[in-house]
Amino acid sequence: MKIFHINASTRGEESQSLAVAERLIAKLRAAPGATLDRLDLFDGSLPAFDANAVGAKMALFTGATATAAQKATWAKVEAVFKRFAAADVYVVNTPLWNNGIPYVLKQFIDLVTQPGWTFGFDPASGYSGLMTGKRAFVVHASGVYHEGIRPNFGSDFATPYLADWFEFIGVSELEQIHVAPTVVNGDYASTKAKAIARAEALVE
Numbered sequence: 754m755k756i757f758h759i760n761a762s763t764r765g766e767e768s769q770s771l772a773v774a775e776r777l778i779a780k781l782r783a784a785p786g787a788t789l790d791r792l793d794l795f796d797g798s799l800p801a802f803d804a805n806a807v808g809a810k811m812a813l814f815t816g817a818t819a820t821a822a823q824k825a826t827w828a829k830v831e832a833v834f835k836r837f838a839a840a841d842v843y844v845v846n847t848p849l850w851n852n853g854i855p856y857v858l859k860q861f862i863d864l865v866t867q868p869g870w871t872f873g874f875d876p877a878s879g880y881s882g883l884m885t886g887k888r889a890f891v892v893h894a895s896g897v898y899h900e901g902i903r904p905n906f907g908s909d910f911a912t913p914y915l916a917d918w919f920e921f922i923g924v925s926e927l928e929q930i931h932v933a934p935t936v937v938n939g940d941y942a943s944t945k946a947k948a949i950a951r952a953e954a955l956v957e
């Protein structure tokens with residue numbers, strides 16, 4: 754089992770989504786032969802999905818010849834996809850930022866979500882995910898928002914968005930775990946303990 758861990762928090766040891774994800778990964782790694790590849794989205798290594806990347810993508814669509822700069826950028830994009838495609842199990846940990854995902858996680862999604870890589874398209878039947886036979890766990894942390902919260906305390910567009918994206922690319926076995934609220938919470942220790950217990954039980 755090859756595990757690919759995508760860390761979308763900047764906060765290192767302070768990160769609550771990372772702390773829960775690490776407990777989940779420790780359980781996964783107990784399986785014989787399990788290996789781990791970790792991508793820290795804020796380490797600056799992700800290529801930008803910029804004019805060269807879009808140019809290379811459009812050249813593929815239209816059959817035009819990509820420029821040298823476009824080809825060089827596309828090779829970097831493909832290297833990210835190959836790391837992603839090599840895995841059997843995904844673990845994503847992400848903070849809730851402004852009711853959604855942090856921009857680096859969207860950047861990663863824009864890099865790997867390419868026709869012929871993660872999805873196919875047929876004019877008659879539409880889209881089909883190509884990342885079949887894999888499963889994913891997402892650990893979300895939010896400072897205020899939590900399930901059942903009153904109106905005027907924010908929203909969570911990250912959970913439905915990631916459910917939709919994993920389904921779109923063909924990963925239909927998805928579990929999402931929430932550790933929340935991490936800030937406005939008089940008993941965060943028990944909130945965190947419950948999230949870890951749920952994460953470990955899901956892996957079990």
Ligand SMILES: Cc1cc2nc3c(=O)[nH]c(=O)nc-3n(C[C@H](O)[C@H](O)[C@H](O)COP(=O)(O)O)c2cc1C
Nearest residue numbers: 768769770848849850851852894895896897898935
């Ligand atoms: C830029 C930014 C935006 C945030 N937006 C929200 C939000 O919309 N809703 C919320 O409940 N918490 C929000 N928070 C709080 C984080 O979700 C919270 O601190 C969470 O624990 C961060 O995840 P981490 O502990 O894994 O780093 C925000 C924090 C930052 C830095």
